Amino acid sequence: xxxxxxxxxxxxxxxxxxxxxxxxxxxxxxxxxxxxxxxxxxxxxxxxxxxxxxxxxxxxxxxxxxxxxxxxxxxxxxxxxxxxxxxxxxxx
Amino acid sequence: xxxxxxxxxxxxxxxxxxxxxxxxxxxxxxxxxxxxxxxxxxxxxxxxxxxxxxxxxxxxxxxxxxxxxxxxxxxxxxxxxxxxxxxxxxxxxxxxxxxx
Numbered sequence: 001x002x003x004x005x006x007x008x009x010x011x012x013x014x015x016x017x018x019x020x021x022x023x024x025x026x027x028x029x030x031x032x033x034x035x036x037x038x039x040x041x042x043x044x045x046x047x048x049x050x051x052x053x054x055x056x057x058x059x060x061x062x063x064x065x066x067x068x069x070x071x072x073x074x075x076x077x078x079x080x081x082x083x084x085x086x087x088x089x090x091x092x
Numbered sequence: 093x094x095x096x097x098x099x100x101x102x103x104x105x106x107x108x109x110x111x112x113x114x115x116x117x118x119x120x121x122x123x124x125x126x127x128x129x130x131x132x133x134x135x136x137x138x139x140x141x142x143x144x145x146x147x148x149x150x151x152x153x154x155x156x157x158x159x160x161x162x163x164x165x166x167x168x169x170x171x172x173x174x175x176x177x178x179x180x181x182x183x184x185x186x187x188x189x190x191x192x
Contacts, residue, residue, distance in 0.1 A: 001095055001147075008102050011110070018113040022125070030122050030179040037171055038116060038129040041164055042109055045140045048157065049102065052144040060156050067160050071167035078174045 005053035009046055016042045033077050040070030094146040101143030108136030122179050126172055133168040137161055 019042065022035040047063035050056075112132020119125045141161040148154045 001098070004099060005102070008106055011106050015106075015109045015113040019116055022116050028122055028179065030175050031125060034122065034126055034129055034172075034175055035116055037168065037175070038112060038133065041133045041137055041168060042113075044160060044164060045105065045109060045137050048137075048140055048144045048160065052098070052147040055147070055149060057153065057156075060153065060160075064156055064160050064163070067163045067167070071171045074171040074174060078178050081178055 002053050005049050009049045009053070012042055012046045012049065016046070029077070029081070033074055037070070037074060040066065040073070044070070097146040098143045101139045101146070103143075105136045105139030105141075105143060108132045108139065112136060123176060126176055130168055130172045134165055137164050 016039055019035045019038050023032045023039075026032055044063050044067045047059055047066060051059035051063060109132050112129050115128025115132070116125050119128055138161055141157050145154055145157055148157065
C-alpha cells in the first residue's frame with residue numbers, strides 16, 4: 001500500500017509541475033492565478049495521500065492549514081487589482 | 093477490501109487532477125481553463141479524500157479529512173468566481189483593468 005500511495009503522490013507532483021507551465025506562460029494574470037489555485041488543491045491532495053501513507057496526524061494538519069491558507073493568496077491578488085495603489089507588480 | 097477501495101478512489105481522483113492540469117494547458121481562454129480546474133479541484137480532491145478515509149484510524153482523522161474537503165469546496169467556488177469576475181471586460185469593480 002505504501003508503494004502504491006508513493007506512486008500516486010509522484011503522479012500528483014507531476015500534475016503540479018504541468019500546472020506550473022501555465023503559470024509561466026500566462027498570458028493574463030488571471031490565468032497564472034487560476035493555475036496557482038489548482039496547484040494549491042493539488043498540494044492538499046498530495047498531503048492527504050502522504051498522511052494516509054504514514055498514518056501521521058501532523059501531515060493531515062498541514063493539509064488542513066494549506067487548504068485554509070491557499071485562497072488567501074487569490075483574495076489578496078484580487079484586492080490588489082481592485083486597488084492598484086496596493087501594488088505595482090499586479091499590472092504584469 | 094479497504095485497500096482496494098483506496099486504490100480505486102485515489103486513482104480516480106488522480107485522473108481528475110491530471111485531466112484538470114491538461115485542460116489548464118490546452119484550453120484556449122481563461123474561462124474554459126477555470127471550468128477545467130474547478131471540476132478537477134472539487135471532484136478530484138473529493139475522490140482522493142474518500143480513498144484516504146478507507147485508511148483512517150480514529151474519528152479525529154476522519155473528521156479532519158472531511159473538513160479539508162469541505163473547506164476546499166467552499167473556497168474554490170468563491171475563488172473561481174473572484175478570478176472570473178475580475179477578468180470580465182468593463183468590470184466596474186476593477187475600473188480600467190483590461191490591460192490583459
